Amino acid sequence: MIPQLESLFTDAIAQLKTNGVLPPDQSVAIKFERTRQKEHGDFATNVALTLAKPAKKNPREIAQLIIDALGDAPEIDKIELAGPGFINLFLKQDARYEVLHRLFDEGDQFGLTAQNSRDKILVEFVSANPTGPLHVGHGRGAAYGDALARVLSAAGHQVESEYYVNDAGRQMDILAVSVWIRYLQSLGEDIALPTNAYQGAYVEAMGQELAQQDSSHRVAAAQLLSTQQGLDEEAAIDALIALAKQTLGEQGYAIFFDKALNSILDDIRDDLHEFGVDYHTWFSERSLFDQGKIQAAIEQLKQSGDVYEKGGALWFKGTAYGDEKDRVVVRENGQPTYFASDIAYHKDKIDRGFDLTINVWGSDHHGYIPRVKASLQALGLDPEKLKVLLVQFAVLYRSGEKVGMSTRSGQFVTLRDLRKEIGSDAARFFYAMRKSEQHMDFDLDLAKEQSNDNPLYYVQYAHARICRLVTTAQERGFSTGNLAQADFSQLSNEHENTLLTLLSRLPEVVNKAAADYEPHQINYYLRDVATAFHSYYNTSKFLQADAPQRDAMLALCSAVRQVLKNGLGILGVSAPESM
RNA sequence: GCGCCCGUAGCUCAACUGGAUAGAGCAACGGCCUUCUAAGCCGUAGGUUACAGGUUCGAGUCCUGUCGGGCGCGCCA
Known part of the structure; x- marks a missing residue:
């Protein structure tokens, strides 16, 4: 949906530039947001507000000009100018059902098949010393x-x-x-x-x-x-x-x-x-020694003049690459330091062809980042290929x-x-x-006591409830085999629309969580879906005689179940059928 | 002393990276089961977003300072 809106607005703004209404050299990032309140429609953009200053015009005036220049979009019901210059878009009711078709079509893959750059990414985490459990x-x-x-x-x-x-x-x-x-x-x-x-x-x-x-x-x-x-x-x-x-x-x-x-x-x-x-791989530090990779890395640094001897030890010239001090690579006693292993290890990662290598480190290692990046740079590798994400300590x-x-x-x-x-x-x-x-x-x-109040159970419960609902429907002799063909136009109340909107957001949420490296966004999204479902459940009678109505509602429930299942899967959490 | 992270309801945390009236869960209070799972729903109460300035149409979010907390500044790993 959002890409269509973007091209619609890009065209309109290009037209305004041609007409001289907007400065032609002004580049604009058109960003659509899901609205927080339904009075603001389904999507909103603040593009007019960001254009106000360069165009030296009132933002509301610009918003109106953009609206007038917009072409037709079959999915849009109405467009409103609101507040200081927001443009709010309201979807046609029919467009809301699209997500159900996709869900029945894609099933377990819904939300998990974004077409991104297909970067090769290595995520390294835990890596605790094998000195205890x-x-x-x-x-x-x-x-x-x-x-x-x-x-x-x-x-x-x-x-x-x-x-x-x-x-x-x-x-x-x-x-x-x-x-x-x-x-x-x-x-x-x-x-x-x-x-x-x-x-x-x-x-x-x-x-x-x-x-x-x-x-x-x-x-x-x-x-x-x-x-x-x-x-x-x-x-x-x-x-x-x-x-x-x-x-x-x-x-x-x-x-x-x-x-x-x-x-x-x-x-x-x-x-x-x-x-x-x-894990895909358990990488041994000793293997770096055995395969001579540490010596090779040190040798390369010697060749490039990035290490020097002092006090009998070999030092890496980190200060030349932004580190606050130089670091010992080989001790006076001839033993390489941990840092030496890490230089070779990170080089090896990038040599293996990853576009991006992510390290998940405890926050106590933050001071270590500049020296590793410095070493990559000295080895002629792109330090941007290393992304370190710090996890703060959990205080028990x-x-x-x-x-x-x-x-x-x-x-x-x-x-x-x-x-x-x-x-x-x-x-x-x-x-x-x-x-x-x-x-x-x-x-x-608290973790023990509240195990029943854990938000997880709230989400899992929604999933189990739907499973039970479908089973009960079958027990009562209702057919549930063809819900994909149900007449979705039966779904039109507030609860149903809220759910439809939420379901359609999964792919966006996954994309954003990935781009931000913030899986917790999935947790909160799932809780929102569960909340909307529980609320719907409480105000609805599902197993009713009216077949078209019943099928449509069951179809929606089963779509919710699919989204919960897919989302929980991303978090590595199970979606039980009964609780 | 210097550097990094953080400070949001009584507690634990969100807030779409600068947007519209800052939201949830626990805890508190009041309602809802003769019905498809009450591990649920509906409602009430709870806030000067640590503090003081600044930037702009608009700040919890950006910049400066102060206070408070965590972590780091090894020829340890």
Whole structure:
């Protein structure tokens, strides 16, 4: 509908330019909006208001000139000039039924087949370190990232999703050593787990399991303690790591490291799968080392003169590309930094041919954006191909008190626990309902208590109600097989028109949600549809003797059901047939 | 100290990127089930959009400042 209106108005304005009424060199963006109130018609445009200044004319006068210049449009019933210069358009009643034809025609595809640029887009999200189970903070990133990927796909892009596995680096070594200590403990060694090691019960479980399988990696506690003397906490744990690597040997160490990595990664993969999140690719950081991609990237930066040596370390000249300071890429001890991996990783993403790579990051990483973009630029890649979307932290409250979320301390609520309590659907809907950059208070008690008041159930209930309605109709012997052929002109009351308008908006809502990277717009839209339906339901008697009337109403209901189903699908939430 | 994000009803959040009278859900109050799902509907009450200026036909939205909250400023990841 909107494209037709746009060309109609473009023609009219072109005509006014030719006639010298409007300045010919003035470019105008004609924007149509859905009206908030029905007295303002179905669509409105403020184009006359924006033209007022350059044309040096009264906006109402311009609006009238445009209206007079408009050609015929079969769908438009009337056009009104309103307020300071808005042009309001009222649809003919017949035009409202078009959406029903489309819905019956397109079914599950309605709203999901926008013809956009078909950009290849990679959405990377969660990417939590595999050092422990996902907690509720990761849940927000998961729900947002996955819904975003689905929305972009619904809007017509080619989308892939990816989890970046940080399987290299010190945190993983600390984890491996934590497992080793637990292993030694369960073999009877008298040694305490350092407070800065991973404390979670899952670490203990892994240590015990390995102890039962093979006790040959036992080392006397006294030997461990002797390496710790006089060192501060962080240095002590590094000494432990060195000791473990030395005494266990490469293969022995790998037993603990791989046990930790694989079981945690399996757990995360499982967890996300049950949450409705399945990735196209799990990208290993170690693979960048193994394939020499990190060295290659650093080499390229050397060639281009964007790195230099200082204090024995290798520095990237980020300041030349807008970063606030230069950053170390290779440490004095020869180890590449995490940033070095990230340079290679982001280069690799773009090399894989994506037009756009989206990173969903926790807001605490915002300071990291300039250096990654700077590195892309230094490598001769377009930094615009990287879009970082920040998700604010969800601050957890239980019994009115903040709940910590540190993985090392083991004090956190897991995503799995949350799902158990309120269900995946409710958790996803709740998370995705918030704009990502909005701070979010997550009250666990409330989430449990209110699980029945969760807006999700309101939407799902509308869907289930319609399913039941159709079933009941069949039980009473009414045919429901040919609703697409119903006489839609039976639908004309206020409730019905409201619903028809809402249904026709789905494709626009999907497009806009995708363009804004804001899946929450779908949540609010669905709630509006459900509200309109519940209201309609309460004032209507559907299963009546008058066949044309009955069929038309059932057709509308079934169209509503389709829209709810398609919309919930974009959010990764189920549309149950009964509740 | 510098940088990024945020501040909207008692609480949790929307508001079509500058549009017309700022809207929902919880919580509160009053109604609606002999009927196709009451996990629902209808109504009442609740606001100086943190504060002060500015930009213009028009500001919750843009610019400046102040106050308040979150996060960041490692040869950690």
